[in-house]
Amino acid sequence: MRLKHVTVSKYKSFLTAQDVEIEEGVTRLVGKNESGKTAFLEALAKFNYFDPKDERFSFDKTRDYPRNELKPYEQKNPENDHKVIICVFELENDLLESIKNDVGDNVFTQKTITISRQYNGTLVYLDLKVNQLAFNKHFLSKYTVPTEKQSTLEKSATLNDLYESLSVDADLKSIANTLKETYIDKAFPKWSNSLEGYIAKVFISPNIPEFWYFDEYFMLPPQISLNKFQNKKIDVNFTQEQYDISSALFSLAGVDVSKLITDNNHEAFISELEATSNSITDQFLEYWSTNSNLEIQFEIQTVPNDKLLNIRIRNTKHRVTLPLKNRSKGFVWFFSFLVWFSRIESHENVIILLDEPGLNLHADAQNDLLRYIDEKLAPHYQVIYTTHSPFMIDSTKLHEVRTVYDSNDAKIGSLISDALEEKDSATLFPLQAALGYDIAQNLYISPKNLLVEGVADLVYLTLISDRLRVLGKNYLDDDITIVPVGGLDKVATFISLLRGNKLKVSCLLDTFTDQKGKARMKDLIQEKIIKDNKVIFFDEFTSPINPSEIEDMFLPEEYIALFNAEFSEFADINVGEISPNYSVIQQINKIIGVKRFNHYRPANYLSKNPQIIESLSDITLNKFSEAFERINKALK
Template sequence: MVEGHIWQMYLSPAMPKFLYFDDYKLLEGKINLPSLQQRQSAGQLTDADETALGLLELAGTSLKDLISDEGYETAKAELEAIGLDITQKVFDFWKQNQDLDVEFDLKADSKDAPPYNNGVNLYIRIKNRRHGVTVPFDQRSKGFIWFFSFLVWFDAVKSRVNTNNDLILLLDEPGLNLHALAQADFLAYIRELSEQHQIIYTTHSPFMVDSAYLEDVRVVEDRVKEGTKITRELAGSSDESVFPLQAALGYSIAQNLFIAKKNLLVEGPADLILLQHMGSVLEANGKQGLNDAILVPVGGLDKLATFVALLGANKLKIAVLHDRASTPHQKLEDLIRQRLIERKRVLDFSMFLDESANEADIEDLLPSELYIDAFNASYAKELKGKTLTVEELGDHPRIVERINKWLKQNGITLLKDGGFNHYRVAQAALPMLTSESLKPEELAIFDKLFKRVSDAF
């Protein structure tokens, strides 16, 4: 008896109400109000009806007011006002297209198909300010309809379920119809909604994992002989279970990698360490260096064009410094022609040699003797006492190709696919590249390079 009294008087009223959602209620673009009123009276509301009533509640009006003749002007004014409010509310979160307005209208249309030919209809339209036209709400993208409907239904979710209790919302795979960036917008709304209600949701999408709140994430998996386990410990979790977290973390790292105002794209890590080192050498002597630009190695010339297109879409300042072959790189030329990057921001190493040079890697900006010494030092074990000299090199304009040819002629295999590790040799070259060891004209090449890079931004 005492336990029952305690439960009824103290514990039960304080218990939160759990709401589980796996099927989300989409709003229709046209609602026949008399039919909606009949279904409400009969207790036969559909999912779309529930969302429509949520919209009316958000508008501060009712079915009775909208249907009655004397209430039209008042209801219309309220709907216009709520149109502005809903537009602001939705587009505080929906960032995919900010040139949209939500508009409402009330009218009867006896020529429409049943049931819309009987009584007043509520029309929801989306206006595109950029083009000056409106379209029915249900002709927008499925993702936008879902996002809008979710916001309308959950904005006053306590009224939807007729309770004053605290709510715990259980959402199964929300946002499946949303674009990856729109899922990030949805996460922002979830974060705001969580200020009023506790929310637990499941997802397989890495874009529904907020990398700023990884401590909130739990892994759910069905383990052999253990059953379903929910844990925050990733050790021992399957690859399939942790993949969304890995993808979310990788996406976050990729986004945060390019945080500088100026980003200089280079092909590989050898370019990165040589340019960083020579920038430091010149800056120590009061000359031009990299300053506030960061170097981004992209993994080869073929990937440069892709990175330019991706980073350019993020409104970042980017320039390219690449190896030059005998002919211009077609993809980079296409990007220039398409105005995705200005020509002054596409640089190659041959620009910093004499006018006759039409091919060059960064290694060709270094003294040949110094680079050969670095090659011999870094591969002393593999060369087994054999030493490369400048005199043994051929006449190819690029020293890397001359070394590759020498290796092939002498039957020396340093890498499975041929050639040698440029990064390894670049590391060996760094201690040799000092202001004391380099001639003024050799330093002047890099001084010219860094000034040109600075002008490119």
């Protein structure tokens, strides 16, 4: 089962219900400190924590319900049954096939299932539905039932009704007992529909993903008192989190602490610990470019009434060792994370929650951690992490970002939205910074910006604007900067982020052929992030060609001449092969048999041959002149 959607409400700072779409791989929550990022991860962890005995990850209305609303809630809701978190899961095909093989075709056909966790701890299945009649037919087909009774039995409304009908007939009582033992007795008790209860208990419940949570508090302590560990003496110097991470280390190494305490020969135990640490260190150094000369070492120190395990870090280059606490927090965090992660590494049905991962890491090391998440974790697990660092955001994956913002409204609380919908400039800052490198490589941002798909658009528009200026026709205003965003799918993101800096933005775009991209643009317009009249498409000037691209602004013979002159590797295309009613790019692709050629090369050829620009037809120039008039007006 994969998590698809989460709704959280009435939990700490989340005063109103917040709906969050979850990515199949990595979902990245970005927001300022105290915005509610950690609260969201906590609520998720408490939905189904991997260690059910850990009371820190169970809901408590006194601790978790919004404080200002707690008393009215307690008075109106003594059952404490508020659905604090609702998760929508997608069932994978193997699980659906197992259910079908058990209960029959067309009995349970849902691709998704919605489950909530209440403040009282109860899991509630909100939308589980079955086709009882299809089950009856499937079940009875396994047995010999008199024809005159078959029809009546198949119409039974529930498993219990079917059982009662079978039980009253002595000849069918054994079938009734099989039904009861196989399905009714194995269903969740007190379910009004036993078949739903059976599917929920036998198939859904065991496959609900567990949530695994890690933050900076789960750090390996530099020194572990073995007596405190064995007796689980939790105090300010040995916290519950330190106990948990220490337990993970001993478990991973296969070390029996009670034997370690009583045995006077510690070498075998140290050997096991170091073998484990070496294995983790090798894995960790693959994603730790900062310093490859570090390794973990252990030593046992005997003190009165106790033994201490000291953890030290050796620098093999400088040949010195220091206590763990004297090394960088970033190194200790990363190593501790790998130790803690070892507890669940063998489990596939786990969703990983990371709160501010790599907070103490240098920018390069954060990039290493980001690479580790994307390359090592995401292929096997869903990962949800929080950050306010631009170095923990991949600018090519901004669609995976959700922003968390504290509205400061006592009735609304924290808000979660897609990055495109966020309006708070401080919340957007990490995303804008993450885009900085891409922007620096491609463009200069000005107060007025015209977004286009790629560099070819920039070249064409610049060259033809200059030609139109000479001819005294409409050209692109001098204070407008053309911004190639690197692909049509990035346009919506750039619009949102540039708007966050209060810049004027318009765009001149190819016709959307991807429905998802079209929907994202429509959402921006509906959210009033950009006005409808500032989104301009080439097909407004190229009728009857639709969909169209900038190349369709030229007469077919003009663009084919550019293509033939630039691409010697392809046979020349006869303009007679090109219909003036359809996109020239799509037709060229079909003729040359490739999905996409380099659109920049014909534009570059045009820039090197100014005489071609001077020979462009009035029809072509007038199309561009009309487009520039629209753009200038949109950015006034």
